[in-house]
Amino acid sequence: MNKNMNREIECLFNLQRLDKRRAELEHKLRSLPVAAEVREIAGTISRDEAVIREMVGELAAMKKGQKEKEWELAEITKNQAAIQKKLYGGEVTNPREIGGLEVKLNNIEICKRKLEDDLVGLMERIEATEETLKQKTEMLAEKRRLLESLESDLRGQEGEIRDELAALAVQREAVASEVTGGLLAIYEQLLRSKGGLAVAGVRGDICGGCHVALPTFVIMQLKAGGRVVRCENCGRILFRQRA
Numbered sequence: 512m513n514k515n516m517n518r519e520i521e522c523l524f525n526l527q528r529l530d531k532r533r534a535e536l537e538h539k540l541r542s543l544p545v546a547a548e549v550r551e552i553a554g555t556i557s558r559d560e561a562v563i564r565e566m567v568g569e570l571a572a573m574k575k576g577q578k579e580k581e582w583e584l585a586e587i588t589k590n591q592a593a594i595q596k597k598l599y600g601g602e603v604t605n606p607r608e609i610g611g612l613e614v615k616l617n618n619i620e621i622c623k624r625k626l627e628d629d630l631v632g633l634m635e636r637i638e639a640t641e642e643t644l645k646q647k648t649e650m651l652a653e654k655r656r657l658l659e660s661l662e663s664d665l666r667g668q669e670g671e672i673r674d675e676l677a678a679l680a681v682q683r684e685a686v687a688s689e690v691t692g693g694l695l696a697i698y699e700q701l702l703r704s705k706g707g708l709a710v711a712g713v714r715g716d717i718c719g720g721c722h723v724a725l726p727t728f729v730i731m732q733l734k735a736g737g738r739v740v741r742c743e744n745c746g747r748i749l750f751r752q753r754a
């Protein structure tokens with residue numbers, strides 16, 4: 512019985528070491544730098560995708576506009592040819608009618624020039640947009656490759672941590688099985704309330720938890736062993752470490 516209790520307290524001390532490591536690993540798992548990188552690059556990718564989608568839409572609208580203007584230009588040119596044929600083919604002789612047709616031709620010429628200028632401008636904008644789109648698409652592909660490699664790093668790092676956590680859980684179960692339920696419950700309650708330090712090592716006559724000197728009778732109880740001794744100041748379970 513005496514010996515068993517000493518063993519149980521030593522087990523608790525080991526359990527605490529495993530629980531500390533588990534807490535460290537769980538924290539590490541939640542705060543991997545590569546996870547932040549993955550989130551950042553995934554964010555820029557979705558923003559880039561939105562920009563590209565918008566540009567594709569703009570490009571389609573510009574190309575539709577180009578077709579419409581080309582059609583309009585063809586119609587106007589046909590109209591112009593018809594009037595020119597009428598005017599210079601000797602078909603019309605009435606001076607007033609000739610004057611009217613000349614005004615029409617003049618207007619058509621102005622319209623045509625404007626359409627041609629618009630078309631040139633539109634085509635330049637289409638070309639520039641296509642070039643920008645091409646660059647953005649290439650950059651996006653580059654970012655996607657980077658994301659893939661970062662995600663693979665992340666999976667690797669998470670996998671390693673999870674493997675270690677699984678191994679720790681097995682170890683913990685083995686150690687915990689050596690401690691009686693009541694003591695284990697006290698340990699776990701202390702672990703939560705005392706910032707992860709439930710079992711305080713004692714060096715000399717100092718409590719390793721609160722660093723207060725322990726009364727002589729407590730040291731004597733510890734030396735005698737065979738029972739759970741707790742620090743009167745901080746309430747932690749005391750463990751006499753062999754130096």
Ligand SMILES: [Zn+2]
Binds near residue numbers: 711722723746
């Ligand atoms: Zn203490």
